[in-house]
Amino acid sequence: MKILLAVDDSQYSRYAAAQTAKLALNAWADVTILGSWGPSSGKGAEQGRGCPVEDGPLLESLHQYQAMFLEEGTSENNPYRARQGSREWLPTGKGTWEELEVMRGARKNLRLILRQGGVSQVLAEDAAADYDLIVLGYGPHGESLPETMRGGLQKIIENARASVLLVKQDQPIRNLLVCLDTSEVPQRSMEIINLIAYIHQASLQILGVMREGWIEIEVDKAVYNLHRYFASNQSEVITSFTEHSELLPFVSQKARSDLLVLWRGKHSIVRKLFPQKWLNDLVGKSQTSVLVLR
Secondary structure (H helix, E strand, O other): OEEEEEEOOOHHHHHHHHHHHHHHHHHOOEEEEEEEEOOOOOOOOOOOOOOOOOOOHHHHHHHHHHHHHHHOOOOOOOOOOOOOOEEEEEEEEOOEEEEEEEOOOOOOOEEEEEEEOOHHHHHHHHHHHOOOEEEEEEOHHHOOOOHHHOOOHHHHHHHOOOEEEEEEOOOOOOEEEEEEOOOOOOHHHHHHHHHHHHHHOOEEEEEEEEEOOEOOHHHHHHHHHHHHHHHHOOOOEEEEEEEHHHHHHHHHHHOOOOEEEEEOOOOOHHHHHOOOOHHHHHHHHOOOEEEEEO
């Protein structure tokens, strides 16, 4: 699994980083922490000039986020820490061994990256490395998004190859509301949901979306398969159905989930049902975190 954590120096990014550290440790994921600053000049990066950003809040925050990953768990199960040196007998020639000091590195990658620009650089990094998940912190009215990314959330959702997790500033996840309106359910999407449920010991509510009073066989089968998959992983699972015309009121007014899960596949009703700025509006009004799966 590969995770891209896009951050600035806000308190919301700190919470997103803490949540991502727990998720990454349990998934043994390779992680990139992306700091974005300033408008892009359109010029290539200058070589041999050191860090282009002066010491300040952004660099300090990047190292604090890095420390969250390094400090998560124990030294034995944390894949981002460099392992201690040990003396081992190693072959040095035919029929010859020598006891040498061996230093073994971290088992998973934890990278810090700076990119000039905002939304386009998140998408460029996503395209370059084929991530499974992009994580952003957010609060009311989107002020939690990295400053250079505000106003571009919809662009990230629509164009990212990876799934996107929007993390609320400080709210434990007790329940996941999984809105399923498609039969296209990739295995890695199910694994992301299951991993989050496991970490937080959260229950799941699978909400099948009907078309005008009838349930498509493919969706009904997908709901059944999801229920069986999550129940087999010892999660508490509740299944129900709603008409697509009732989905938006249900999500924005009635739902009491701590994480709202949506799909954005080619044939998703949700993709067709909500207006272009549906997610910006939903994020601004909702008290829940949002996971948009591919």
